[in-house]
Amino acid sequence: MEKIGIIDLGSNSARLVIVELFGDGHFMVVDELKESVRLGQDMERDGFLKPQRVAETIKTLKMFRKLCDASNVDRIIAVATAAVRRAKNQRSFLDEIQATCGIKVKVLSEEEEATLVYRGVINSMDIPKGIILEIGGGSTKIVYYNRRNMLNYVTLPFGAVTLTDLFKDDGLSPEQQAEKVEEFFTEQLKGIEWLSNIEPDVQMIGVGGSFRNIFKISKMVRKYPLDTVHNYNLPVEDFESIYDMIKVLDLDKKKKIKGLSTGRADILPAALAVVKSFVHYMHFENFTIGGSGLREGIMFNQAMPITMEKPISDILGYSLNSLVKYYECDEKHVEHVVNLSVQLFKQLRVLHKFPRQYLKILKVAATLHDCGNRIKFYNHQKHSCYMILNATLYGITHREIVLAAFVAGCHKKEDISAADWVKYKDIVQEEDLEAVRKLGVMLRIAESLDRSCVGCIKGINCDVLGDSVIMKTEVDGDASLEIRDAMTANAEFKKSFRKNLEIL
Template sequence: MKNIAIIDLGSNSARLVLAHVISDGYFVVYDEQKESVRLAQDMERDGYLKQARIAQAVRTLKMFRKLCDANSVDKIYAFATNAVRKAKNQRSFLEEVNTVCGFKMDVLSEEQESTQIYYGVINSLEIPKGVIMDISGSSMQLIQYNRRMILNRVNLPIGTLTLSSLFNENTTPLQQSQMIETYMRDQFANIEWIKNLDPEYRFVGVGGSFRNLASIVQRIEKYPLGMVHNYHIGAETFNKVYDMVKVLDGEKRSKIKGLSAQRADIFCAALSSIKSFLDSTDFDEMIISGAGIREGFMFNHTVPTTLEKPITDILGYSIYTRLHYFDLNIPHAEHVCNLAIQLYKQLRVLHKLPRQYVRVLRIAALMHETGVRTDFYNRYKHSNYSIMNSNLYGVSHRDLVLAAFVVRAHDLDDLSYAEWNKYGGIVQEEDLVAVMRLAVILRIADSLDRSMSGSVKAITCDVLGDSVIMKTEVEGDCSLEIKDALGAGADFAKAYKKNLEIL
C-alpha cells in the first residue's frame, strides 16, 4: 500500500488530502487538512498576489509538507488554480514555494482545471448528462457533458471573493445579493449553450459552497444521513435557504449551523450566483457532488484508464474499494451476491419487487461482512453502520439506507422499527416489506456459502401450494450449507407466507 497527497491551492482555501493507494487500482482517503488562505484577496486592483496572502499560503504549504513527511507520502500532486494562474508575480511565488516547501507546484490551465473537476464528478456520480458548476474564490467553472464527454466549458473570472469585494461598498447584505444576482444573470446571458439544454440534463454543484449549502439544508430538515455526496436540493428549498441567508450580515451568517465560519462572509455571493444560474436555466434542483478536482487527480493516479475513459461501474468500483481496504473474502462476497440475485429472480413471482431493488441487494450482499472488522458477534449491526457511512459512489441515499437495513435484518427479529423510522424522510413505507424479503434472500444466500467454498453453484425454486422448494446444484458435500439455510425457515414464512424446503 502506498500513500499519495493532493495539495489544492485555490483562490480562497488550500486543501491537503492524503490517500492510501491499494493494489488493483483503488484509493481511500484517510486524512485531510483545510486552511483559509484568501490568496485572491485584493488581486483585482493590480493583478498581484499580496505579500500577506503569500506568507499565509507558504505557512500553510509548509504545514502540509510536514504532514506529508509524517505520513511517508510516496507522491505529492500539488497544483494551483485561478489566483496563481492570473497572478503577475506567479513565477516568484512558485519559486518561493519550491524553495521553502520542497515540492513543485503546477499551475493548472483553465482547461486542465475543468477536466479534473469533470473527472471527479463523472467517476463518482451516475449522471449521464450534466452541467457542473464549481465556484472558487476568484473564478467559476461551468462544464457541460453528455455521454461521458465534455461538450462545452466556460471559466468566468469571478468568484466569491471577487463578487463580495466588487459589491461591498455602502450596501446592505440584501442589496449586495440583489446586485450580484443582476450582475451574474448578465454573465450567464452571454453563454449560448446554457439556453438550449434539454430536460435530461442535471445540475451538479461542486466545491465548498455547495457542500456547505447541503450541510445547512440537512440540518434544517433534520436529515438522518451524514452524507452530502449525491444529495439533491430542490429549487424551492434552495430559495428558502437563500432568502434566509441573504438578509444576514457576516456575523449572523457565521452562526448558521452547517456553514463554515471561514466561509460566512463570502457564502452569500455563492448563493446569489447559484440563484442567478437557476433563474437563467430550467433546472428545478441541484445535485451535490462531494467529489471534484482533488478526486479527479486521485482517480487518474490509481486508475490511469480514467484519463481516456471514465469508470463504467461506479458503484462496483466504490464497493470493491471497501472490500479491498477491509481485506475481506472477496470470492465469498461475490458468490453470496451471485446466489442472492439468483434467488431474487427465482422468487420474483412471490416478492413482486421491481428491478431497482437488485441494486440494493447487490450492495447488501457484497458488503454484508464489512462489520466483521469491528466485531464478529455484532457483525450485522456493524455492517449496517459501515454501509450507512460508506459514502459509496454511484448510488442514491435511499438505496444505501435500504442496503444497510437488508444486512441489519439478518434475523427479522433484529430489525429495529424505531431505527427504521428515523429514515422516514429517505425511505418509503413500502420499502420495509422489500427490506424484509431481501434480507431473507441474503440470509439464505449467505448460508448456502457457509463454508466459503462455492460448493452451491445454482438454485432453482418451485412454488408448490404453501411451500417453496429450493433445489441446489452442488459440488461435493453441502449438508452444512443446506442445514444453515434451513435456519431461515421461520423468517422465510414471515416474509413470503410460504414454507421453505431446500434440497
C-alpha cells in the same frame, strides 16, 4: 501500496488530502487538512498576490509538508487554480514555495481544471447528462456533458471571494449586495451561447465548498439523518429558503448559523447568489450536490490512468470493490454470496414482484454484508449497517444506501428496529419496510449457502408448489453444512413470504 498527498491551492482555501492507492485501480482518502488562506483576496486592484496572503499560504504549505512527511507520503501532487493562474507575481510565488517547502506546484490551465472537475463527477455519479457548476474563490466553472462525454466548458474569472470584494464597498446592505451579484452573474451567463442548447432533461450538479456548506445548512433545517453530501438532492424551493434567510444577515449573525463554516461566512452569500442566478437562468427545479470534484479527478487519474481516456463504466461496482478491498473482506465469498443473492431474487420474483431497482439494493447489501466484522464478529450485521450508511459509495442514491444498510443489518435473525427505521422516514417509502425484510431473508439464505466459503453450492432452482418453496441446489462436494445453516431461516422465510421453505 502507495501513499500520495494531493494539494489543491485555491483562491479561497488550501487543501491537502492524503490518499492510499491499494492496487487494481482502487484508492481511499486516509487524512486531510484544510486552511482558509484567501490567496485571491484583493487581487482585483492590480493583479498581484498580496504579501500577507502569500505568507499565510507558505505557512499552511509548511504544515501540509510536515503532515505528508509524518504520514510517510511517497509523493506530493500540488496544483494551483484561478488566483495563481492570473497572478502577475506567479513565478516568484511558485519559486518561494519550492525553496521553503520543497513542493513543486503545477498551475492548471482553465481546460485542465474543468477536465479534472468533470472526471471527479463522471466517475462518481450515475447521471448520464449533466451540467456541473463549481464556484471557487476566484473563478466559476460550468461544465456540460452528455452520454458521459464532456461537450462544453467555460471558466468565468470570478468566484465567491472576488465577487464579495467587487460589491462590498458600495455602501449596500447585505441583501442589496447579493442582488447585485445575481444581476452581474446573469449578465455573464447571457454571453455563453451554448447554454441555450442544453437538452431539457439535463440535471444540474453542484460541487465545491459552497455547495458542501449548502448541504450542511439544509441538513440542519430538514433534520436530515444522513451525513452524506454526495448525491444529496435539493429542490430549488428549499435552496431559496436558505438563500433568503442568509442574504439579509450581517456577518456576525451569519457566523452563528449552524452548519455554516465561519471561514466561509462572509463569501457564502455571493456563492449563493451565483447559484440563484444559475438555477433561474437555466430553469432548474432541483439540483444534486456532488462530493467529488477536482481533487477526486486527480485521485482517479492516479489510481486508474485509464480514466484519462474514458470514464468508469460501472461506477457502483467500482465503488463497492474499493470498499471490499479496503475492509479486507473475503473477495471470493463476497462474489459468491452476491451471485447466490441475485439467483434467489430472480427465482423468487413470482412471490416478491419487486422492480429491478431492489436487485441493486440487494447487491450492495450482499457485497458489504460482512464488512462489520472489521469492528467485531458478534452482531457484525449491526456494524455492517452503520458502515454502509457512512461509507463512500458512488453511483447510488441516498434512499438506496439506507435500504441496503437495513438489508445488511437484518440478514441475521434480528428484525428491524422501529426506532432506527423511523429516523429515515423522510428518505424511505412506506412499502420499503416489507421489501427490506424480504431482501434480508434472501441475503441470509445466500450467505448460509456459502457458509464454509468454498463455493460448493453453484446454483439454485426454486419451485413454488402450494404453500411451499422447494429450493433445489446444484452442489459440487459436501453441502450439508450449507443446507443445514440455510434451513435455520425457515421461520423468517415463512413470515416474509407466507410459504414454507424446503432445501434439497
